[in-house]
Amino acid sequence: xxxxxxxxxxxxxxxxxxxxxxxxxxxxxxxxxxxxxxxxxxxxxxxxxxxxxxxxxxxxxxxxxxxxxxxxxxxxxxxxxxxxxxxxxxxxxxxxxxxxxxxxxxxxxxxxxxxxxxxxxxxxxxxxxxxxxxxxxxxxxxxxxxxxxxxxxxxxxxxxxxxxxxxxxxxxxxxxxxxxxxxxxxxxxxxxxxxxxxxxxxxxxxxxxxxxxxxxxxxxxx
Numbered sequence: 001x002x003x004x005x006x007x008x009x010x011x012x013x014x015x016x017x018x019x020x021x022x023x024x025x026x027x028x029x030x031x032x033x034x035x036x037x038x039x040x041x042x043x044x045x046x047x048x049x050x051x052x053x054x055x056x057x058x059x060x061x062x063x064x065x066x067x068x069x070x071x072x073x074x075x076x077x078x079x080x081x082x083x084x085x086x087x088x089x090x091x092x093x094x095x096x097x098x099x100x101x102x103x104x105x106x107x108x109x110x111x112x113x114x115x116x117x118x119x120x121x122x123x124x125x126x127x128x129x130x131x132x133x134x135x136x137x138x139x140x141x142x143x144x145x146x147x148x149x150x151x152x153x154x155x156x157x158x159x160x161x162x163x164x165x166x167x168x169x170x171x172x173x174x175x176x177x178x179x180x181x182x183x184x185x186x187x188x189x190x191x192x193x194x195x196x197x198x199x200x201x202x203x204x205x206x207x208x209x210x211x212x213x214x215x216x217x218x219x220x221x222x
Contacts, residue, residue: 001150002158008108008148018114021121021129023107023138023145026098031056031064033099034091042087052077052084064092103130106147109138118143153197185217 012020029037032053039049055074056067068075068088077084103124109131115121118141120132131138138145157174165171177184191209193199199208208216 001152001155003154004148004150011108011110011148015110016114017129018116019111021109021115021131022124023104023109023135024101024122024124024130024132025104025134027100027102029094029097029099031062031067031091031095032058034095035064035087037099038087038091038094042083042090044083044087049087052087064088064095103128104135106149107135107138107145108148109143110146111143151197153195156195180217182213182217185213189213189216 008020008022035053035056036049039046039052052074055071055077056062056064057070059066068078078088079085101124109115111118115129115131119138121129122132124130133141135145161171161174188196188199189208189211191205193205193208198204211219
C-alpha cells in the first residue's frame with residue numbers, strides 16, 4: 001500500500017512515460033446524491049432535502065423508482081407537494097449520469113506504442129496522466145489493464161521487519177522462505193488465513209480447509 005506509487009514510477013521509467021497511464025473512472029449520480037445535488041440547485045433548504053434523501057433506502061445501486069416503490073413516505077411527499085414532485089422528477093432524469101472523474105483504484109495501462117496513438121489522455125487532479133476511456137472501453141480497443149494493488153498486508157510485513165531490525169534482531173529474508181515449507185501449508189489448510197491476500201474470504205477458507213496438504217501445495221506453488 002505504501003509502495004504502490006514507487007511501483008508505478010518504476011514501470012514508467014522502464015517502458016516510458018508516454019506508454020503508461022492510469023485508468024479514469026467516472027462517479028455516477030446515484031439516487032441519494034442526485035436528490036441532494038438537484039435540491040441544492042433548486043435552492044431548497046438543506047435540512048428538507050437531506051430528510052428526503054434519507055428516505056431513499058440505503059441499498060446498493062438502488063434507483064429513485066425503486067425507492068418510491070419501497071418507501072411509502074417518499075411516495076406520499078411526491079404526490080402531495082409540487083416542490084418535492086419537481087425535485088424527484090428532475091432527479092430521475094439526471095440519475096445515472098457521470099458526476100465526476102477519478103482514477104481507478106488499481107488499473108494501469110501499459111502499451112507498446114505511445115498511448116496517444118490509441119486513445120485520448122488527460123491529467124487527473126494530482127497531475128498524473130490518465131486515459132479518457134474507462135476500464136471496459138480500454139479493453140474494447142485492445143489495450144491491457146494491469147492491476148497494481150495497494151495491499152496493506154505487504155505494508156504490515158515491511159513495517160514488522162523494520163521493527164524487528166530496530167531491536168537489532170536478525171531480519172528474516174522473505175525471499176529465502178521456501179515455497180515447499182510444510183508447516184506453512186499445514187497452517188493454511190487449517191483455515192487460519194485472516195489477513196492473507198486472496199485466502200481470507202469465507203469461501204476460500206472453506207475450500208483450502210477441504211484440500212489435502214499435497215494438493216494445497218501444488219495449487220499455491222503453481
